[in-house]
Amino acid sequence: MSRPPTFTPPPGARAYRLSTARGEFAVVDASVAAGVEPKGVALLLPGFTGSKEDFNPLHVSLGARGYRTVAVDGRGQYETAGPEEDESPYSQGELARDVLALAEAVGAPVHLLGHSLGGQIARAAVLLDHTPFVSLTLMASGPAQISVSQQERVKLLRDALAVMSMAEVWEAVQEMEAPEETETGGALDEGLDDRDDLRRRWLGTKPAQLIATGRQLCDEPDRVAELAAVPLPFHVLSGSRDDTWPVPLLDDMAVRLKARRTVIARAEHSPNTDQPAATAQAVADFWDTTARSR
Secondary structure (H helix, E strand, O other): OOOOOOOOOOOOEEEEEEEEOOEEEEEEEEOOOOOOOOOEEEEEEOOOOOOHHHHHHHHHHHHHOOEEEEEEOOOOOOOOOOOOOOOHHHOHHHHHHHHHHHHHHHOOOEEEEEEOHHHHHHHHHHHHOOOOEEEEEEEOOOOOOOOHHHHHHHHHHHHHHOOOOHHHHHHHHHHHOOHHHHHOOOOOOOOOOOOHHHHHHHHHOOHHHHHHHHHHHHHOOOOHHHHHOOOOOEEEEEEOOOOOOOHHHHHHHHHHHOOEEEEEOOOOOOHHHHOHHHHHHHHHHHHHHHHHHO
């Protein structure tokens, strides 16, 4: 969902395919900065239409704070393989099991952070088994289904993918979207503009993955009470404006979870790219607190 400033891994990071018990996943793996004492490892999950590159602006700052960060393309996202038409491997349960396998491969226990759709997949993974995780950060990811306006956009996308190729949908969106509409930070808007790398990411993503996860975004039930019973520290982080899950809804979710709450000023649905320095500081501050509490 984010527009990373570059798809090139930052200094100290490398892109490769990580082998897990559930197959290979494309990752960007960023090490702790030289001379800094390692504090932990974090697994970062991108959102709808997003990819591992969405976290490129955070890696260096988090490495300087002592955290190795591993950002991943989920099954069927960008450079991770997945079926073109079969939606069953993209059920939320299957994607959650992928996260558990990734945590094991990276080296559990890990801090888990999910952006938007990635947050709901992260939640599902924690509800399956919380033991591989030190903490859970939900970044611009709400308690249940997305807003009505974003549901309408996702439905348009799903309808288009039923009759058009990914390339045809890309071209159609370029023709329809007004320039100001591509800056709203919504679930469908983000990731669709004329940059070549964003087009490659779009074409690399499997249509079945978008159809299945788009349905999840529109149908997700409220599982906050269930999550609140899990013995992990939680962090709810968002921009000061969000049209996918309104900020007051995220405020309420944080209260229900007894979670740390961070609002990033001058950021919208993708604080990781809108205000990366402030976002990285907030994330690392939370991780530091969880380390001290153990």
